[in-house]
Structures are given as C-alpha cells and as structure tokens.
Amino acid sequence: MLTNMATNLPQDELRAHAQAIRIDIIKMLNQAGSGHAGGSLGMADIFTALYFRVMHHEPENPLWEDRDRLFLSNGHIVPVRYAAMAHAGYFPISALKTLRKLDSDLQGHPERVRMPALETTSGPLGSGLGQAAGYAYAARMDNRRFRVYCVTSDGEHNEGNHWEAVMFAAKYKLSHLTLFIDRNNIQIDGFTNDVMPLEPLSEKYKAFNWNVIQIDGHDFYQILSAVEQARSEYQRPTVIIAKTIPGKGVSFMENKFEWHGKVPNDEEAKRAIKELQKNA
Amino acid sequence: MLNKTAHVSEAMFSKKIESVPVRDGFGEGMVRLGRENPLVVALTADLKESTRIHRFAAEFPDRFIECGVSEQGMITVASGLANYGKIPFACSFAAFSPGRNWEQIRTTICLNDVPVKIAGLFVGVTVGADGATHQMLEDISLMRSLPNMIVVAPSDAIEARKAVIAAASINKPVYLRIPRVESPVYTTEETPFEIGKAVTIWEEKNPQVTIIAHGVMVYESLLAARELSKKGIMSIVINCHTIKPLDDQAIIHAAKLTDAVVVAEEHQQSGGLGGAISELLGQQYPAYIEIVGVADSFGQSGKPKELLERYGLTAEHIAQAARRVIKRKNS
Ligand SMILES: Cc1ncc(C[n+]2csc(CCOP(=O)(O)OP(=O)(O)O)c2C)c(N)n1
Ligand SMILES: [Mg+2]
Numbered sequence: 015m016l017t018n019m020a021t022n023l024p025q026d027e028l029r030a031h032a033q034a035i036r037i038d039i040i041k042m043l044n045q046a047g048s049g050h051a052g053g054s055l056g057m058a059d060i061f062t063a064l065y066f067r068v069m070h071h072e073p074e075n076p077l078w079e080d081r082d083r084l085f086l087s088n089g090h091i092v093p094v095r096y097a098a099m100a101h102a103g104y105f106p107i108s109a110l111k112t113l114r115k116l117d118s119d120l121q122g123h124p125e126r127v128r129m130p131a132l133e134t135t136s137g138p139l140g141s142g143l144g145q146a147a148g149y150a151y152a153a154r155m156d157n158r159r160f161r162v163y164c165v166t167s168d169g170e171h172n173e174g175n176h177w178e179a180v181m182f183a184a185k186y187k188l189s190h191l192t193l194f195i196d197r198n199n200i201q202i203d204g205f206t207n208d209v210m211p212l213e214p215l216s217e218k219y220k221a222f223n224w225n226v227i228q229i230d231g232h233d234f235y236q237i238l239s240a241v242e243q244a245r246s247e248y249q250r251p252t253v254i255i256a257k258t259i260p261g262k263g264v265s266f267m268e269n270k271f272e273w274h275g276k277v278p279n280d281e282e283a284k285r286a287i288k289e290l291q292k293n294a
Numbered sequence: 295m296l297n298k299t300a301h302v303s304e305a306m307f308s309k310k311i312e313s314v315p316v317r318d319g320f321g322e323g324m325v326r327l328g329r330e331n332p333l334v335v336a337l338t339a340d341l342k343e344s345t346r347i348h349r350f351a352a353e354f355p356d357r358f359i360e361c362g363v364s365e366q367g368m369i370t371v372a373s374g375l376a377n378y379g380k381i382p383f384a385c386s387f388a389a390f391s392p393g394r395n396w397e398q399i400r401t402t403i404c405l406n407d408v409p410v411k412i413a414g415l416f417v418g419v420t421v422g423a424d425g426a427t428h429q430m431l432e433d434i435s436l437m438r439s440l441p442n443m444i445v446v447a448p449s450d451a452i453e454a455r456k457a458v459i460a461a462a463s464i465n466k467p468v469y470l471r472i473p474r475v476e477s478p479v480y481t482t483e484e485t486p487f488e489i490g491k492a493v494t495i496w497e498e499k500n501p502q503v504t505i506i507a508h509g510v511m512v513y514e515s516l517l518a519a520r521e522l523s524k525k526g527i528m529s530i531v532i533n534c535h536t537i538k539p540l541d542d543q544a545i546i547h548a549a550k551l552t553d554a555v556v557v558a559e560e561h562q563q564s565g566g567l568g569g570a571i572s573e574l575l576g577q578q579y580p581a582y583i584e585i586v587g588v589a590d591s592f593g594q595s596g597k598p599k600e601l602l603e604r605y606g607l608t609a610e611h612i613a614q615a616a617r618r619v620i621k622r623k624n625s
C-alpha cells in the first residue's frame with residue numbers, strides 16, 4: 015500500500031518518476047499520432063504525487079474497496095494518468111503504446127468500462143466534479159473513510175455543469191472531496207484569459223464557500239502540503255489551484271496553446287525526450 | 295448506372311477522385327455566406343479550428359463570438375441572437391451540441407421557433423482516435439424528434455458548402471450534421487441541392503433494391519451499387535441529405551419500384567434515417583427494410599477505415615444487406 019508523507023519526502027525520487035512519466039507521454043503520443051500533449055505534460059508532477067504519495071491504493075488490487083478515488087474530469091489529459099498508472103504497477107509500461115489504437119483499453123478518452131480503475135468515463139468537459147461529488151456524498155452516507163480526488167482543467171470552468179457541482183459540494187460540506195485545478199492558462203482557442211476570463215478564480219471559490227489553496231503545481235512540497243491541509247479541513251471541500259506550465263519539460267511546447275491538442279512527430283519526439291532525459 | 299440529372303463527378307469511380315474533409319466544405323460555405331449576408335453570425339465553444347469556423351472568424355471578427363467551453367451557454371446566446379433578428383450558426387462537436395444542450399434547443403430554439411443553425415461537427419465512428427465520447431451516433435435521433443427542426447446531413451464537402459447557404463435562407467431552426475473525415479467529392483457544382491429534396495444518384499432498369507443513405511455512407515452505397523450491378527443485381531441509390539422533412543414522395547416512389555430498401559447511415563440503427571424511413575413506409579407503403587448502421591453500441595478509438603469495417607459500415611456490408619433484403623422479399 016502506498017501512503018503519503020509531506021515531510022521527509024524524497025523530492026528527487028518523485029522528480030525522477032515524473033520525468034520518466036513525461037518521456038512515456040511523449041512516446042505514446044508520438045506513436046498514437048493524435049492526442050493532447052500540453053495538459054498531459056503539465057500535470058505529470060501532480061499525477062506523480064497522487065499515484066506515488068497521496069492516494070491510498072493498491073495497483074495489484076485496483077478495485078480495493080477502501081482505495082481513494084480519483085475522478086479525472088478533463089479526460090483529454092488521460093495519457094498522463096495511463097503513464098502514471100503503468101509506472102505505479104497497474105499494467106505493463108509496454109501497454110502504453112496501444113494508446114488510441116483499435117481494441118485497446120487505453121482509449122483516447124478514459125473509459126471506466128474498459129479499465130475500471132479509471133473510476134469513470136470522461137472527455138466531454140465539466141462533468142467530473144459532479145460525479146466526484148455524488149460519489150463522495152454516497153460514501154459519506156455509508157461512513158466510508160476513503161477520500162475522493164477530482165482533477166479538472168481551467169478551460170472546463172467555462173461549463174455551467176462544473177459550477178453547479180461547486181455549489182453542491184459546498185452545500186453538503188463534502189470535506190473529504192479535494193479538487194485539483196490544472197491552472198495552465200490555456201485552452202484550445204487560445205489563452206484562457208482571451209477565450210473566457212476566469213479571474214479572480216480563487217475569490218470565486220471562496221465566495222462559493224470552498225477551502226482554497228493556491229500552489230505551484232510543479233513543486234512537490236507544495237502539492238503534498240496542500241493535500242495535508244485538505245485532510246485537516248472538516249467543514250468545506252478543498253480546491254487546490256495548481257499553477258502549471260502546459261508542455262512542462264519540453265521547451266518548445268511550454269506555454270504554447272498550440273500544443274493543447276497536438277502530438278510530437280518523430281523528430282520532435284526525439285528532441286523532447288533528449289531534453290527530458292537531460293533534466294531527469 | 296449514374297443518373298445523368300445528378301451531374302456527379304466524372305471521376306466518380308476512379309482512383310483520381312479527390313477526397314476532402316467534409317468539414318472543410320462547411321468552413322468554406324460559412325466564409326461565402328458571410329460575404330453574402332451581413333446578418334450571419336458564427337459562434338463556437340472553444341473549437342474554432344476543429345469546426346473550420348476559423349476562416350470566417352478571421353474575415354469577420356465582428357460577427358464571430360467565442361463562447362468558451364459552454365455549449366449550453368452558446369446555444370441560448372444563439373437563441374437570443376436569432377430572436378433579435380440575426381442568423382446565428384452555433385458550431386461545436388455534435389456530441390456536445392446538440393448532445394449536451396438538447397433541452398435548451400428544444401425550448402429556446404424549437405418551441406420558441408427562432409432560426410438558429412446548429413452545426414454539429416465530428417459525427418460517427420469516422421471521428422477516429424478520440425473514441426466513443428466524441429463519436430456522435432445519436433444526434434439525428436435527438437434532432438429529428440423536435441418540432442420545427444430541420445435536419446440536414448451532407449454527403450461531401452461541396453454538398454456541405456451548399457447546405458450552409460441553403461440553411462441560412464430558411465427562417466427555421468436547422469441542424470447541420472457535418473463529418474470530420476475526408477470523403478470522396480462525388481458531387482459537382484451542378485448537382486442539384488435543395489433542402490427537403492432527395493437526389494437519385496444511381497438508377498437502373500428493373501431495380502430490385504433501393505439504397506438510401508446520408509453523409510459519408512452515400513459514396514459507400516454507390517460503390518455497393520456498382521458491385522451489385524456487376525453481379526446482375528440492379529438498384530437505385532438515393533442521397534437523402536435532408537432527414538427532416540423527409541422527401542416522402544421520392545422514397546415511396548422508389549419503394550414502390552423495388553419493394554426492398556436498404557438504409558445506410560453512420561448513426562445508431564435506431565432513431566436515424568432508418569427509423570424515419572421505417573416510420574414512413576410502415577404507415578404508407580410497407581416494404582422490406584434493412585438498416586446498415588451501428589447496432590446499439592458505442593464506438594471506440596481507431597482509424598476511420600478500421601472503424602467503418604469494425605462497425606459494419608462499408609460498401610461490402612451495404613451490398614450484403616441488399617442481398618438479404620432481396621432474399622426476404624422473394625421468399
Ligand atoms: C463538453 C466539451 N466541449 C468541448 C470539448 C472539446 N475540448 C477538448 S479540450 C478543450 C479545451 C479545454 O481547455 P483545457 O482543458 O484547459 O485545455 P488544456 O489546458 O488541457 O490544453 C475543449 C474545448 C470537450 N472535450 N468537451
Ligand atoms: Mg487549460
């Protein structure tokens with residue numbers, strides 16, 4: 015069983031996992047020929063933290079009933095989840111190359127029916143938090159002890175469905191629910207501030223009665239401390255607004271919205287992997 | 295035999311026939327329409343390039359509205375624009391619009407009867423690697439059950455362009471179903487296109503079966519007809535680009551000639567054109583029917599061609615269905 019500890023954390027070890035996961039993301043997207051590079055790379059540190067420190071889970075027993083649940087709302091970044099799961103031992107790393115191929119369990123957008131450990135099916139944006147809130151509500155009805163995590167993107171915050179769930183979670187004081195926001199400032203058509211401004215985002219959540227924590231989403235200490243803080247909150251759901259760099263680790267992809275839904279060609283993949291290896 | 299009055303491409307069955315993404319025709323139609331009609335406004339929900347509305351946006355920035363990822367918001371805003379007197383085209387992926395915002399379409403566009411044009415791009419399994427969540431297979435069913443809604447599903451890029459222009463000219467809500475995939479451009483400028491009028495593309499003497507299709511399945515149907523003809527099975531192929539209102543007359547006429555009908559579509563077998571034709575013929579001229587469509591399942595990731603094969607949506611499957619329906623008729 016993997017457990018967490020914000021203190022004494024082996025930052026180097028986590029960083030090494032994250033870089034290895036990034037390299038696999040590049041490889042799998044290159045092989046698939048389509049998919050979403052920006053958000054997947056940007057969330058590699060948070061997924062590393064979730065799968066290697068934060069969540070109570072058993073990769074060899076994926077449906078262990080007391081596991082923490084992780085709902086990925088912005089399903090298009092599922093390559094980072096597949097890669098993190100493979101590195102954590104859910105399935106062989108070699109399976110990653112089947113991403114987006116016919117009959118693969120690694121669908122372009124996550125499908126629970128094909129891979130139950132994904133907890134749900136997503137891709138259409140804005141519906142993850144509602145599901146996570148429903149799950150958390152049900153768990154509390156039965157006095158279950160596990161925590162529910164949900165990962166969303168900033169672009170998804172354009173969807174009304176998301177804000178309906180924000181109100182629901184606050185009304186029912188779902189303090190065992192923790193929401194991560196991938197605040198990378200990009201979506202498909204451009205920078206979030208141009209497509210649909212969200213700021214002041216943390217004030218919005220505060221006004222909706224959430225416990226709000228802002229962090230640098232590439233700093234493991236901050237990620238793990240924020241999770242600890244969420245665990246000691248007993249009245250409100252917690253949102254961790256994580257500032258991230260889309261395309262993180264590959265200089266020619268970083269902060270470019272054009273890389274939202276693009277994948278590296280062979281030459282770009284080679285360059286990207288070289289750069290990631292150098293900084294591993 | 296190709297019907298001369300359909301004026302289809304001379305390259306019809308040759309390898310030289312050009313393939314173009316159907317959505318490109320949509321994008322081009324929007325630019326032409328923008329130049330013709332200053333009332334036309336385009337909206338998108340964070341899918342400017344994927345819906346091919348980016349050229350319109352560049353040429354008419356004052357008539358382009360970026361709504362962010364908010365299909366319900368976008369469609370109600372479009373309703374307001376149309377209510378005021380504009381001609382809004384709301385462009386997104388079909389799974390999200392009309393998939394996600396159906397009730398808003400029902401009440402604020404159809405019951406309210408304002409002429410919003412809804413462009414649903416990314417339809418059918420030919421969406422490909424994005425997988426089931428993005429492969430819309432239920433949109434015709436959702437849209438054709440709505441009073442006041444007109445449903446058009448073009449079969450190639452040229453027809454998609456014509457459909458855009460035609461949609462703007464009617465003062466009614468219209469749903470345009472636009473495939474993403476590259477498909478052979480078999481129609482020409484001269485091919486007739488009128489909303490509500492089915493086009494007979496292939497017509498032989500003493501036909502034994504009528505094949506009716508929309509979208510990328512029309513070309514597959516033509517390939518099937520040619521193969522059947524080589525084996526001595528004569529047929530009629532109808533491009534039924536308008537699913538609502540259905541061209542009752544053309545369909546009943548063809549059904550009377552053949553008593554056997556195959557409907558081919560990239561949609562669930564239930565609720566689509568197959569459903570519409572079954573309802574029509576069941577009530578007015580019962581005939582033998584086979585529906586070539588997705589059999590009550592979701593798609594998955596893969597290449598468009600692989601998926602058409604996997605879900606039984608190729609010329610070969612259409613030809614088999616034609617043989618089956620003829621056999622049933624004759625037994
Ligand atoms: C309901 C819905 N509408 C539209 C889309 C198409 N879409 C996929 S990702 C995306 C951009 C969302 O922004 P964000 O998640 O912040 O992108 P990222 O930061 O990962 O690049 C859009 C509009 C979708 N998947 N679901
Ligand atoms: Mg983003």
